[in-house]
Amino acid sequence: MSLKDGRLVEDLREVVDSHQVTVNETVLEQHGRDESYHIPSSPDVVVFPESAREVSGIVKVATAHRTPIIPFGLGTSLEGHVIPYDKGITIDFSQMNKILEVREKDFLVKVQPGVTRTQLNKELKKYGLFFSVDPGADATLGGMAATNASGTTSVKYGVMRDQVRDLEVVLPDGEVIHTGNMAQKSSSGYNLNSLFVGSEGTLGCITELTLRVYGIPEHIVAARASFNQIDDAVEAVVSILQAGIPIARVELVDEPSMVQVNVFSDTDYKEKPTLFLEFHGNQAGLEQDVEFTKEIVADHHCEEIIFEEDTAARNKLWEARHNLAYAYVHGNPGRKLMVTDVCVPISELSGAIQYARKRLEELELIGGILGHVGDGNYHTSLMIDLHDPEEVKRAEKYNEEIVEYALERNGTCTGEHGVGVGKMKYQQREHGGALQVMEKIKQAIDPNEIFNPHKLVHKKKEEHK
Numbered sequence: 001m002s003l004k005d006g007r008l009v010e011d012l013r014e015v016v017d018s019h020q021v022t023v024n025e026t027v028l029e030q031h032g033r034d035e036s037y038h039i040p041s042s043p044d045v046v047v048f049p050e051s052a053r054e055v056s057g058i059v060k061v062a063t064a065h066r067t068p069i070i071p072f073g074l075g076t077s078l079e080g081h082v083i084p085y086d087k088g089i090t091i092d093f094s095q096m097n098k099i100l101e102v103r104e105k106d107f108l109v110k111v112q113p114g115v116t117r118t119q120l121n122k123e124l125k126k127y128g129l130f131f132s133v134d135p136g137a138d139a140t141l142g143g144m145a146a147t148n149a150s151g152t153t154s155v156k157y158g159v160m161r162d163q164v165r166d167l168e169v170v171l172p173d174g175e176v177i178h179t180g181n182m183a184q185k186s187s188s189g190y191n192l193n194s195l196f197v198g199s200e201g202t203l204g205c206i207t208e209l210t211l212r213v214y215g216i217p218e219h220i221v222a223a224r225a226s227f228n229q230i231d232d233a234v235e236a237v238v239s240i241l242q243a244g245i246p247i248a249r250v251e252l253v254d255e256p257s258m259v260q261v262n263v264f265s266d267t268d269y270k271e272k273p274t275l276f277l278e279f280h281g282n283q284a285g286l287e288q289d290v291e292f293t294k295e296i297v298a299d300h301h302c303e304e305i306i307f308e309e310d311t312a313a314r315n316k317l318w319e320a321r322h323n324l325a326y327a328y329v330h331g332n333p334g335r336k337l338m339v340t341d342v343c344v345p346i347s348e349l350s351g352a353i354q355y356a357r358k359r360l361e362e363l364e365l366i367g368g369i370l371g372h373v374g375d376g377n378y379h380t381s382l383m384i385d386l387h388d389p390e391e392v393k394r395a396e397k398y399n400e401e402i403v404e405y406a407l408e409r410n411g412t413c414t415g416e417h418g419v420g421v422g423k424m425k426y427q428q429r430e431h432g433g434a435l436q437v438m439e440k441i442k443q444a445i446d447p448n449e450i451f452n453p454h455k456l457v458h459k460k461k462e463e464h465k
Contacts, residue, residue, distance in 0.1 A: 007065075008044065008045065008061070008065050008067060008089075009021060009023060009045055011061045011064070011065070012045065012047055012058060012061055012089070014061075015054060015057030015058060015060075015061060016047060016048075016049060016050075016054050016057065016058065020047055020048045020049065020050070020054075020095075021045060021046075021047050021048075022045070022046050022047075022048075023044070023045050023046075025042075027046050028042040028043055028044075028045075028046060029042055030075070031043055031046050031070075031072055031075070031082070031084075031090040031092065032083060032084065033075065033083060034075045034076065034077040034078065034079075034080060034081065034082050034083060035075065035076050035077065035078055035137070035337075036077065036078045036079055036080050036338075036420075036422065037336045037337070037338045037384070037386065038079070038080035038083055038420075038421060038422060039083075040083060041083050041084055041085050041087075042084070042087075043070060043084040043087055043088055043089060043090040044067075044087045044088055044089065045089055045090070046072075046089075046090045046091075046092055047089060047090070047091055047092065048092050048094065048095045049091060049093070049095065049096060050095045050096060051096070051207075052168060052170060052176050052207035052208065055091065055170045055205050055207050056170050056174040056175075056176055057174070058089065058091060059170050059171075059172065059173075059174045059205065059450075060173075060174040061089075062088070062089050062450055063172055063173065063174070063448065063450055066448060066450070067087075067088045067089055067450070068084060068086045068087065068088030068089065068449075068450060068451075068452070068453050069088060069089050069090075069091060069201075069205070069450055069451050069452070070082055070083075070084045070088060070089070070090045070091070070201065070452050071090075071091050071093065071113075071142070071143075071146065071201040071205050071206070071451075071452070072090050072091060072092045072093065073093055073094075073113065073114065073139060073140035073142055073143030073144075073146075074094075074116070074137070074138070074139055074140050074143065076135075076137035076138075076139045076143070077143065077147060077417070077418065077420065078339050078341070078417045078418075078420075078422075079414070079417050079418050079419060079420030079421065079422035079423055080420040080421040080422055080455075081146070081147065081200050081201065081418060081420040081421075081452070081455060082201075083420075083421070085421070085454065086453050086454065091205060093112070093113045093114040093140065093142055094114045094140075095114065096112040096113055096114040096142075096207065097112055097114035097115050097116075097119070097140075098111070098112045098115070099111050099112075099115055099119070099120060099123050100112065100208070102123065102124065102127055102129075103182075104127045104128075104129060106182060107129070107212060107213050107214065107215075108165060108182060108210055108211065108212060108213065109124065109129075109131070109210070109211050109213050110208065110209070110210045110211075111141055111208070111209050111211065112142075112207070112208060112209075113140060113141060113142020113143075113145075113206050113207060113208070113209065114140050114142065115140065115141050115142075116138050116139065116140055116141070117131060117133065117134060117135075117138060117139065117141065117144070118138045120141065124213055125216070128215060128216050129213045129214065129215060129216065130213065130214055130215075130216050131163070131211065131213050131214075132153050132156075132157035132158075132163065132213075132214055133149055133150065133151050133153065133154070133157070133159065133160050133163060134151040134152055134153055134322075135149045135150065135151045135416070136151070136322045136323075136324075136325060141209055141211070142206045142209065144160050145160055145164060145167065145196075145197050145206055145209055146197075146198070146199065146200050146201050146206060146418075147160075147198065147200060147416070147417070147418040148160050148161050148197050148198035148416070148418070149416060150372060150375075150377065150415065150416035151372065151416070152249045152251055152276075152278075152318070152321070152322075152372055153248055153249055154372060154374075154375050154377075154416075155241075155247060155248070155249065155250055155372065155374030155375050156246065156247065156248040156249070156280065157214065157248070159416070160197060160198075161193070161194055161197045161198060162212075163211045163212045163213075164180070164193045164197050164209065164210070164211060164212075165180050165181065165182055165183075165193070165210045165211065165212060166178055166179060166180035166181055166182065166193070166209070166210035167179045167180065167192075167193060167196055167197070167206050167208070167209055167210075168206070168207045168208035168209075169196055169203075169204040169205065169206055169207065170204055170205040170207055171203075171204045171445065172204065172445065172446045172447075172448065172450050172451060176207070179192035179193045179195070179196055180192065180193045180210070182210060195441070198418070199456070200418055200419065200420065200452060200455055200456045201451055201452040201455070202442060202446070202451050202452045202453075202455055202456045202457065203441075203442065203445050203446060203451060204445070204446075204451060205451075217248075217280035217281060218281065218282045218283070219280075219281060219282055219283045219286050219309075220248075220278065220279070220280055220309070220314065221278070221279045221286055221290060221307055221308070221309050222249075222276070222277065222278045222279075222307070222308045222309075222313070222314040222317050222318070223275075223276075223277040223278070223279075223290075223293070223305055223306065223307045223308065224269060224274060224275070224276055224277075224305070224306050224308075224317060225274065225275040225277065225297050225302050225304070225305040225306075226269075226270040226272040226273070226274050226302065226303045226304045226305075227272060227273045227274070227275075227297075227300070227301060227302055227303060228272060228273075228301060228303060229273065229301070230252075230254055230255075230273040230353060230354070230357060230369070231350050231353070231354055232273070232300045232301045232302070233252055233273045233274070233275050233300070234252065234349055234350040234353050234373060235300050235350055236275065236296060236297045236299075236300040236302065237250055237252070237275065237349070237373050237374060238346055238347075238349065238350065239296045239299070239300065240293060240296055240297075241346060241374065243292060243296060245279075245289050245292055245293060245296075246279075246280075246281065246289065247277060247278070247279060247289075247293075247374065248278045248279060248280040249276065249277060249278035249318075249374070250275060250276070250277050250278075250372075250373060250374035251275065251276040251277075251321055251370065251371070251372060251373065251374075252273070252274075252275060252353070252369070252370055252371055252373040252378065253273070253274045253275075253276065253321065253324065253368075253370045254273050254274075254357070254368050254369040254370060255271055255272055255273055255368075256367070256368040257324060257327075257328075257368030257369070257370050257381070258270070258271045258272065258273075258274055259271050260324065260327040260328055260331050260368065261320045261321075261324060261327060263327065263331060264320075264323060264324075264326065264327030264330055264331065265316075265319065265320040265323060265327065267316070267320055269320075270303070270304060272303065275297075276317060276318070276321050277293070278314070278318075279293075290307065293305075324370060324381070325337060325339065325381060328367075328368070328381050328383055329383075331383075332366060332383035334385065335366070335383040335384055335385050335386075336383070336384055336385075336386050337381060337382070337383060338381075338382040338383075338384050338395055338399070339379050339380070339381050339382070339417070340356075340379055340380045340382070340398070340399050340402055340403075341377070341379050341413075341414050341415055341416060341417040342377075342378065342402055342403055342405075342406040342411060342412065342413060342414070342415060343375070343376050343377040343378075343406065343411055343412050343414070343415030343416075344376045344405075344406050344409050344411035345376060345409065345410065345411065346375075346376050348376070348409045348411065349373060349376050349378070352378070352402070352405060352406065352409070352411075353369060353373075353378055355402070355405055356369055356378070356380055356402050356405075357369055359398055359401055359402070360380060360398065363394045363395075363397065363398050364394070365382055365384070365391075365394060365395060365398060366382065366383045366384075367380050367381050367382040367383060368380070368381055369381075372415075372416075375415075376411070376415070377415035377416060378415075380398070380402065382395050382398070403423075403426055407426070407429055407430055412430060413426040413427075413429075413430055418456075419455070419456045419457075420455055420456070421454070421455060424455075424456070427456075427457065435457065438456075438457045439457050442456075442457050
């Protein structure tokens, strides 16, 4: 470590206790990667704050040293968001993991950023409430807000941005602000909640969140519907949505992915293109929804549809879906998971998935197609050999092609994983002149580019793949 870095560590230890600051090589390496295939890079130092006041002090030190700050939750991101390519200070929020207040009458909860969704839902269950956003990983709520996370229930309840009422944020000068309040609506001022949600740590550090929660549904029914053709499954989803059935979850898992599900989760589901569905509501209403859904999927050549009301059976179904990424990893030792992530208008979904399957086969890549197709968001899980440059090149070509397909149809390069470093090159193509507006906002709030530099809106100094 240089003399400059040594001074940095000393200054940090003046604003937090010494045990909260580490330059241990193992810890640095753990904070130099996420779940993506992007090249790791370790920070200079990792700090574990316990309050917004301490975060403010850390930020002031970083600003004085012109040193980058990278907020870190659990490192479950998929586009290199938390990888500190410019070194600097990684702020690990794992010690800020308190549920501060449950306001059950307001359907609100106030939490620190290190709280995980599983931790929150365990506490909320005591009040007959639940938090709706459920990405596959048990991510922290601060990280989920930073990337505007989504998940299986977004078709009914919305994405992370829809749940945020207020954020406490530490700005680059160390000032602590609130971006909203507890009111259900407001016409006062710019919508700063929406600005900071999805900003990927480039504008400030989130130190507290006030989130919307929901009553646990009176009745829940899950289902698994198998089809011969993947386009039949997709068209069934479109018809279900067009019929106005208030479905809570609708997930597509293609045939190769169902094979991985059965091996990893010890299930015996049909290895055909499959929809995983879930309905929330009262029993009488759900009976009508279920019968209508049966008719719709039958019209689209559904081979079999099995409904589950038992809690254990429903949990097993969704655990199998959530563990699919790990199923691919365990089923392909020596390879690295690369997950694509695009979102298109519902009317374009069938064509997009057919194109994705066609190109996957033509490029002879190992992988499967899945996703939250109820809102037009789908993924291809690719298992690539990073030691085979030609295969990596084909995987990158595939990713670019499905992104271009989505953008040509007024979709987006990322439906939920975020931009990080992996999707930087598509920002100009997707946003046009609006990208310059984003860059001006970044410049106004963070003129020294202290917060997560060269991510989201700014050009990278070099390609990181």
